[in-house]
Amino acid sequence: MAQSNLEKQLNILDYALSSLWRHRLKSLSVLLVFAAVIFLLASFQMVTQALSDKAKQVLTHTPEITLQKMSAGRQEAIPLAYRDKLAGIFGIRRVVPRIWGYYFDEVRLANSTVMGMAVDEMPEGNRLDAALAKGAMPGPDEQGRVVVGHSITKALDLAGRTTFSLFRPDLSLKPFEVSGEFSRDTDILTNDLIVMNLADARDLFSIPAGLVTDLCVYVANPKEIDTIAKKISETLPSVRVLTRPQIQKTYQVVFGWRSGFGSICLLSALAAFVILAWDKASGLSPEERREIAILKVLGWETSDILAVRFWESVIVSGLACLVGMTAAYIHVVYCAAALFRPVLMGWSVLRPDLHLLPRMAVGDILLIFAFTVIPYLAATVIPAWRSATVPADSALGG
Amino acid sequence: MFLNPWSLALSLCSLVVLVLGAVAAKTAVRVLRFWEPGSDSNRQIRLENEIWLSSTLVAYGLGFQIITLILFVLAADEFCQVIVGAMCATGALLANPYGMPALLVKLFGVFFYGFWILLHQLDIRSEHYPLVRIKYLALLLLLPMLVLDASLQTLYIAGIKPDIITSCCAVVFGESTGGGTNLITGYSQQGLLIAFIASIAVLMIVGGRLLQRWHAWLAGLYAAGWLWFFVLSLVVITTVISSYVYAMPYHKCPFCILKPEYHYFGFGLYGALIPAAFFGASVPLAGLVRGRGGLGGVVDRYQRLAVRLSLVLLVIFSGLSFYHYLKYLISGGEG
Numbered sequence: 001m002a003q004s005n006l007e008k009q010l011n012i013l014d015y016a017l018s019s020l021w022r023h024r025l026k027s028l029s030v031l032l033v034f035a036a037v038i039f040l041l042a043s044f045q046m047v048t049q050a051l052s053d054k055a056k057q058v059l060t061h062t063p064e065i066t067l068q069k070m071s072a073g074r075q076e077a078i079p080l081a082y083r084d085k086l087a088g089i090f091g092i093r094r095v096v097p098r099i100w101g102y103y104f105d106e107v108r109l110a111n112s113t114v115m116g117m118a119v120d121e122m123p124e125g126n127r128l129d130a131a132l133a134k135g136a137m138p139g140p141d142e143q144g145r146v147v148v149g150h151s152i153t154k155a156l157d158l159a160g161r162t163t164f165s166l167f168r169p170d171l172s173l174k175p176f177e178v179s180g181e182f183s184r185d186t187d188i189l190t191n192d193l194i195v196m197n198l199a200d201a202r203d204l205f206s207i208p209a210g211l212v213t214d215l216c217v218y219v220a221n222p223k224e225i226d227t228i229a230k231k232i233s234e235t236l237p238s239v240r241v242l243t244r245p246q247i248q249k250t251y252q253v254v255f256g257w258r259s260g261f262g263s264i265c266l267l268s269a270l271a272a273f274v275i276l277a278w279d280k281a282s283g284l285s286p287e288e289r290r291e292i293a294i295l296k297v298l299g300w301e302t303s304d305i306l307a308v309r310f311w312e313s314v315i316v317s318g319l320a321c322l323v324g325m326t327a328a329y330i331h332v333v334y335c336a337a338a339l340f341r342p343v344l345m346g347w348s349v350l351r352p353d354l355h356l357l358p359r360m361a362v363g364d365i366l367l368i369f370a371f372t373v374i375p376y377l378a379a380t381v382i383p384a385w386r387s388a389t390v391p392a393d394s395a396l397g398g
Numbered sequence: 399m400f401l402n403p404w405s406l407a408l409s410l411c412s413l414v415v416l417v418l419g420a421v422a423a424k425t426a427v428r429v430l431r432f433w434e435p436g437s438d439s440n441r442q443i444r445l446e447n448e449i450w451l452s453s454t455l456v457a458y459g460l461g462f463q464i465i466t467l468i469l470f471v472l473a474a475d476e477f478c479q480v481i482v483g484a485m486c487a488t489g490a491l492l493a494n495p496y497g498m499p500a501l502l503v504k505l506f507g508v509f510f511y512g513f514w515i516l517l518h519q520l521d522i523r524s525e526h527y528p529l530v531r532i533k534y535l536a537l538l539l540l541l542p543m544l545v546l547d548a549s550l551q552t553l554y555i556a557g558i559k560p561d562i563i564t565s566c567c568a569v570v571f572g573e574s575t576g577g578g579t580n581l582i583t584g585y586s587q588q589g590l591l592i593a594f595i596a597s598i599a600v601l602m603i604v605g606g607r608l609l610q611r612w613h614a615w616l617a618g619l620y621a622a623g624w625l626w627f628f629v630l631s632l633v634v635i636t637t638v639i640s641s642y643v644y645a646m647p648y649h650k651c652p653f654c655i656l657k658p659e660y661h662y663f664g665f666g667l668y669g670a671l672i673p674a675a676f677f678g679a680s681v682p683l684a685g686l687v688r689g690r691g692g693l694g695g696v697v698d699r700y701q702r703l704a705v706r707l708s709l710v711l712l713v714i715f716s717g718l719s720f721y722h723y724l725k726y727l728i729s730g731g732e733g
Contacts, residue, residue: 045403252480253560260401267406302450303522361658363472370407370469374462378414381458382421382451389447 012304016311027312030280031320034376037273038324039331040266042368046328046358047337048259053359055251058189059244063096063216064225066242067232075240077211082236086217089231093220096121097212099201103166103194108155112192116201116212123218131190135180138197145179146200149190153181169206176200262340263371270372274379281309281383289390296392309384317373325360325368332356399480399558404473408555411466412548418459419544422452426534433530449530453518456537459544460511467504470551471653474501480560487653494557500550505672507543512676513683514540520687520696528690587638594634597627598716601678605709608681609702617682617701624678624708631671635719639667642722667718674711677704 020027069078083095099116119125119137128137138145148158156164158178165173182190202209217232219225225243233241292305331337336356358364399405425448434442474491478484481493491497514536521529604620636652643655643663655664681704688697 048403249480249560256399256402256480259403260406263403263406264401267410302447306450306454362662363476366465366469366472367403367407370411370465371403374411374414374465377458378418378462381418381454385451385454389450 009307012307013311016308016315019308020312020315026280027316030277031316031323033273033276034317034320034372035323035327037266037269038320038368038372039327040269041263041371042325042328043331043337044259044262044266044340045364045368046332046360047340047356048255048262049364050332050337050356050358052252052255054188054356055255056248059248059251061189062244062247064219064222064244065217065229065232067215067217067236068213068240068242070238070240075213077207077213078215078239080210080212082215082239085235086232089228089235091219091221091224091228093218094121094123096216096218097198097214098216099198099205099207099213101201101205101213103204105155110155110192112152112155112194114194114196114201114204116196116198116204118198122216131182131186132180133183135178137195138179140197142179142197144174144176144196144200146176146194146196147180147182148178148195149182149193150184150187151191152194153178166204168204174200174204270375274375277376278379278383281380282386284387284390288387290396292387292390293392293394293396296390297396302388305388306384309380309388313377313380313384317376321369321373324372325365329358329360332358399477399560400555402477404469404476405555408466408469408473408551411462411469412551415459415462415466416544416548418455418462419541422455422459422537423541425449425452426537429530429534430538435526435530446527449527452534452537453515453522456511456514456518456540460508460515463504463508463511463547467501467508468656470501470504471656475653475657477558481558486651488651490558491653494554496550496554496557500547500554503543503547503550507547508672509676509679510540510543513680516680516684516700517687520684520693520700523696524690524692526691528693529687532687590630590634590638594630594638597623597630598712601627601712602709605705605712608705612698612701614682614685617685620705621679621682624675627678628671628675631715631719635667639719639722642726645722645726663718667715670711670715670718674708674715677708677711680704681708 067078067082068075069082070076080097083097086092086095096118098118099114101114102111103114104111117125118140119128120140122128125137132147135147137147148156153159158164162178163175164178165175168174176194176196182193196204198212201207202212207213217228219228225245229241229243233239295305331339333356400409425445429445429449429452432441433445471487474487474497477493478486478490481490484490484493491501514533517529517533517536521527521533601620601623604616604623608616608620632652635655637650640652640655641647641650643660644651653664654660655667656662657664681701684697684700684704688694
């Protein structure tokens with residue numbers, strides 16, 4: 001019995017395929033519109049996912065806890081003396097001061113990120129050399145030496161020389177010498193970055209001695225991050241304590257929110273498509289009515305015709321999914337999601353070239369499937385039933 | 399937290415299923431009021447056409463519900479990334495009181511829709527449609543279930559606040575906690591495993607006896623055994639089998655086995671268990687309608703098929719559930 005049932009379904013599938021081929025113009029138009037809707041939704045989903053993956057990847061290298069001093073709701077410089085107050089908290093591996101800010105280049109109208117770090121104090125500071133394409137990180141005593149990112153080299157036109165100058169706030173010039181360049185693999189972090197030692201950064205921004213912009217706290221055991229963060233905020237109430245997991249979750253929520261918002265906008269496209277599918281499926285031409293009537297006279301049952309319609313829908317949606325998702329993948333990977341990047345990322349002008357690589361798990365495919373195929377199947381089922389119950393005599397009678 | 403693609407997809411699917419259910423219910427009311435098997439009036443012919451529509455709609459609804467069931471668990475797994483303290487789907491589902499009930503209603507809903515389709519399949523095997531009234535009464539009873547499902551899910555999604563602290567699965571299902579998880583922590587692992595193996599053996603023996611010689615009471619016992627085994631299996635998967643899959647003694651979670659890290663092992667496990675329990679439990683249910691006009695032969699054939707299918711799936715399920723355990727023992731672990 002199972003054998004004959006399978007054979008019957010295969011024959012019905014065969015008939016459904018030939019029926020789709022006979023109405024190829026109609027099928028193709030539905031298929032293309034459907035694929036376009038899936039393409040939009042899938043691209044959005046893939047960009048979101050790739051971006052939140054990227055954020056997660058980037059955040060693994062940040063310090064576990066970052067401390068910033070707040071005054072009147074705004075961030076201001078934090079005294080280095082605060083380090084001593086943290087000395088009593090167990091579990092802190094190291095507290096490293098950092099100066100970071102933006103340098104606006106008025107000639108080239110571009111913002112670059114300046115970071116002054118005590119590389120030798122960072123737990124994995126010596127490994128930073130691995131991120132360089134050439135040269136070495138400046139040592140603590142090497143005044144005026146910097147490591148720059150790719151777009152800085154390009155913007156300052158540093159191809160043939162290694163020296164350049166930046167303006168201090170009082171418009172006097174501070175000379176620098178390039179001692180290394182970051183490799184392109186870390187572009188998302190280092191593209192617009194100038195790294196120097198703490199003293200140079202303090203000099204460039206004219207920050208008084210004994211102050212830095214923030215303190216990075218490295219924690220030995222990641223399970224203690226929350227406890228230590230709590231203790232720090234009790235010891236230093238005026239300080240904003242940011243933990244890495246907190247930042248990570250915030251990124252997730254923001255990307256999820258943006259993607260959800262995008263999906264809501266695309267729902268209108270989906271609704272339009274569902275109406276189109278409903279309309280295409282309900283408008284039965286006299287030939288189609290005749291065809292169904294002949295099948296019924298030949299002994300087909302209502303359930304068989306419903307099965308034909310079901311297979312037709314499954315083939316159309318399966319093909320559309322394949323085309324739409326492949327196109328979305330190409331769009332995201334090779335075109336760097338040119339359509340949606342402005343919506344999902346910020347709006348800064350100097351922007352690294354992004355290489356997004358979405359990872360498609362079964363869950364993500366199922367999500368896109370639930371978003372698109374289920375409404376389509378639901379929209380075609382009632383028209384399918386209407387066509388399946390055409391009375392044989394009325395269609396042939398004329 | 400509605401502005402998230404997973405929440406939107408779940409809500410959209412629920413909406414679609416509700417619409418399909420409402421259209422089917424319209425037919426159900428008309429059938430219950432106007433069905434006259436002997437008549438050849440226009441209305442009766444229209445109704446006979448409409449029962450095809452309603453059964454197709456319920457079949458679609460069943461398919462969609464199975465997809466939303468999977469989607470719901472995966473969504474919970476996705477939500478855990480934004481809920482502080484939740485590390486996997488367990489934490490996300492326990493983040494508010496509607497998560498677990500929504501999951502259970504979805505899970506048992508799949509059984510009920512399946513039973514309805516079984517009734518329909520039996521019904522259309524006979525020319526007189528002897529089960530029409532029962533079937534449509536059952537359909538009307540399914541409707542509140544659909545509404546309950548959709549409302550629990552909506553309440554759950556609405557209640558997710560990305561900043562509340564929940565326990566991760568290592569704490570909830572771990573040995574050290576009591577309270578709400580008594581069922582899962584009350585028994586020893588050894589005892590559970592023995593009960594699990596004994597239940598498999600009993601089900602095999604009863605199923606084998608049933609195929610040799612049919613007794614109504616034995617069929618009832620078989621179905622009851624399956625219901626017991628289904629619940630027991632869910633407990634055993636959570637407390638014993640899952641930690642062997644993860645190769646971590648304190649990670650006891652029934653949802654993480656669905657993830658790609660564990661090669662989607664859970665889909666195989668649940669994909670064998672749920673249909674097996676369905677076929678096993680449906681045996682006496684089909685027997686209830688044997689007396690109706692002309693269904694005797696059909697019911698007999700179905701019952702034998704269901705027993706055979708459930709036994710085959712039981713073998714697959716047991717093989718899958720012991721695979722990691724045996725692999726661990728053979729590679730030198732201590733039992």
